[in-house]
Amino acid sequence: MEVESLSQSISEAALTRSARTLVANAVASAFNEDPVIGPDLSRAISVVGSVVKRHGLLLQSTTANALAASGRFDVLVDVAIPIVDAASELLLARNAAEDLARINIRADASAERIVTVDLVVVDQEVGWAGVYDFKRGNGPVDGRTRRPTEHDLRAAGMVLSSYLAKRGYRNILRVTAGVIDYYGNTGFTKDFKIGREELDSHFEVPVRETLDTVTSCLRKALLAELPHLFSTVIEGITRENAKKDETTCGIGLMPDLDPLRAEAPVVHFANARPTGPGPRKPAVTAKVGAA
16 A cells, blocks of 8 residues: 655665664674684674664664654654553453453553553544554564563553543544564564554555665665674684694594503593582492302
8 A cells, every 4th residue: 555755754864874873883882702603703793693683673763763754643762651450450351452442541540560662653633542562573572472562562552542641642532552563473463463564554654665775774784894794703713724733633532542541531530529519439349249
């Protein structure tokens, strides 16, 4: 479904800057060196992994900016919303989702805890608001995480109208809750998630193209950094191999043919005294013979 842009979209230059900044921050971040693969490869792998993880946050912030730039929505990010007791009880009673969507509970009712949701999107002109969690969605979300996420979003939806009224958004009569699943592989049910292909029709403004563009910008920024990251890895391996003598690779691989020398480590191990539970007596050799 085609949607008409209500205002100028975010420029590609701005998206490129965001992507390059993300990669630069990943490169500058501290990393844990793995003793098996060494510092250079540890750093390269850490940077790539960090960029992939940060991509989800970049998609989330870009979605918020794209919706706000449309001129149609007010967008709140990282919003703390109370999970009131009454909402949890209704959810635990397994009421139908359609019935729950029509329930409006006061946000100042007794609450068991507060959760932070990724996005709250408000269209005050039509009296609509949505509460969303954003997932990159390139792999399944564990069921132990999926169920609480869905519970909290549905509970947040039941107090959203009251919550927004206290912040100046009056007459919000329709509320929705769901997961934005960019790559579509989170494992959330189809009726609770909005995939990449559905974003434009869901919000009725262009969003997908902006997310695809910033993703492309991020890929280009990372690819530009990879030659530098992995050239140091290759140079390090080359230097290390040049220093080694070929014969050193065989040390310790051939069996010791001297039976007395070969037996010594075994005897030492059998008589070793562990430090945890205390001294252990050497194993006693049983003699087999006629009585």
